[in-house]
Amino acid sequence: MPMSGTSRTRERLVVIGGDAAGMSAASQARRLKGPDELEIVAFERGHFTSYSACGIPYWVGGDVGERDDLIARTPEEHRERAIDLRMCTEVVRIDVQGRRVLARDLAAGEEAGEPSGAEYWTAYDKLVVATGARPLRPALPGIDAPNVHGVQTLDDGQALLDTLTGTPGRRAVVIGAGYIGVEMAEALVKRGYEVTVVNRGEEPMSTLDPDMGRLVHDAMTGMGIRMVNGAEVIAIPTGDDGRARAVATADAEYPADVVVLGIGVRPETALAREAGLPLGEYGGLLTDLAMRVRGHDDIWAGGDCVEVLDLVSGRERHIALGTHANKHGQVIGSNAGGGYATFPGVVGTAVSKVCDLEIARTGLREKDALAAGFRFVTVTIESTSRAGYYPGAAPMKVKMIAERRTGRLLGVQIVGREGAGKRVDVAAVALTAQMTVEQMTALDLGYAPPFSPVWDPVLVAARKAVAAVRSDR
Incomplete structure (x- = not known):
């Protein structure tokens, strides 16, 4: 593995994150510069790259037949394009001053029966931070039970399907009624589950005004979904086996054989925060029009870990969408590869x-x-x-x-x-x-x-x- 201090005659672009923004950036940079000019090293802590997270509810619900249908480009396909993609490898530290990242080989740790494998440093000339977002997991009793699932990555989707396959009961509770919560509720209905959605908002889909959200409420109840609005979850009671058996609010308990979290996501920026990179009101990285991290000429960021300009309000917002992530990646790759591109902002569609x-x-x-x-x-x-x-x-x-x-x-x-x-x-x-x-x-x-x-x-x-x-x- 390349170590800090290794002599190099070409620039090295290091990418943290192997999904939409990260691999779009790597691929675009490779189109502009060949391997003789630019070395590209990408780290992905999961088992999959370049996939559609937006398609996970449709895979769970059976509309999409196979997991691999959601994968746009495999690790092997990226490597064929001279991108050194290292799977199951987590970057645990960014050393901005030393221009290097510390990576941990998770796969080697698994093979050795240890929590983690060896760590090593990799130097960079240019860095892309595309660490995505993480599902919100509030500090509730029972939140870490094995049958409580967030749904953000293909690994998450596979874990949920494994639980659904191995669970004899047919009662599901979805916590939250945003995009993921609503889509997962429908997916679970399609799989034959009795579904309850517990939502602290006045109506589902808080991205709408309540009068429009009411139309969504009516459609969901028409599907047989039990809607519980204006309810705050206080605990996820577990049984003797440690598995969730219900979702509790101040007023009631809703029996559950599986629990899905649809509360929303937050930018995954712990690495960036520890490295001293600038974060905004919502915890996302702040960038300029070229998607360059503010104050850092050779660091770019994109995807669900950044905040973007809302062209209507003029304020920074965090919007986790694959469409934005792919566009960010194209802009970053163009700039990191010696070209020029900008991302002016969004209107929140x-x-x-x-x-x-x-x-x-x-x-x-x-x-x-x-x-x-x-x-x-x-x-x-x-x-x-x-x-x-x-x-x-x-x-x-x-x-x-x-x-x-x-x-x-x-x-x-x-x-x-x-x-x-x-x-x-x-x-x-x-x-x-x-x-x-x-x-x-x-x-x-x-x-x-x-x-x-x-x-x-x-x-x-x-x-x-x-x-x-x-x-x-």
Whole structure:
């Protein structure tokens, strides 16, 4: 293994993290510079690389047949591109001043029956931190029981499936009702479980305003999922075997043979914090437009471990999405490989589904707009995915938020059946362009009865928002 102080005639790029951001960065840098110019060493503590974490609920639920279907590129494929990828190897320290990282060979430790294997230093000229995020595991009694699962990595997904296969009971409790919680609840229903979702929020999907979240609540109860909102989990009681047997709130206990955590994630930045790298309000690394860590010319960071600029509010946010991570990686790889690229920020676009209900949002919620200091109007409309007379027309609800006086679009939420979710992309483009709702009404969107009413639902909402802005002046 390369050690600090080894003489080198070419630059070395070290990447910490082998998923979307890290390996996108490594691959892009390799496209720009060959192995004679740039050595690339990547460390991944898990067993898989370049996979879709977003697809894990669909794998658990059976929509995706095999685990390997979620893997975009294997370790062997990366190595064929002259990337020295070291699996089951965890970086445990970054020495910024010495320009080196300390790695621990976890696989060697397992083979020797020890907690960890040998540690060794690797020097770098350029460093990429792509350590991802970790599922929140609050300090609750019973949280470490073997049948309590977070779902963030393929290893996590495999561990959950192993538990589901080996558990005779059919009762599942999901703690939290964000994207992962909602998607995992549906996956467990598909596997034949009786599912209870315990959520401390007023409604599921806190990324929506509560009135739109109520539509998600109704869809989940329609699937037979028991929804418990406004409830704080205080413990996970265990049996004599040490396994979780229930989830407890202040008012009740909900029996469980398996517990899934869908509380959310936080940036995995312990390494960065110990190394003295700058962190933001949400614990994520802070970078410039080139994804370079602020104050460090030869260190970049991307993916779920960073905070990004919200182009609507002007504030830094932590948003854990694979789309962003891949873009970060492309930008980092371009810059680390001698090219040039920037990542200007996000508008907060996301889509999900529960059963056949599509859920989408972009921009600010009402409470986000208030926190950012905006004065605004809100409108909500009901429409259909196709012309009302065309077979298969499905209902949808669109909520739009616009700034008072200026009419600038601030946010859109859409909940509906087939054809609803991807309509949010029109709003995402409008937000990025800082369009007003009046400008949106003139957008030349595609129309035919099988695809849309004459006035697309997003434009109907924009027209209503224009009227609200004018009446508010």
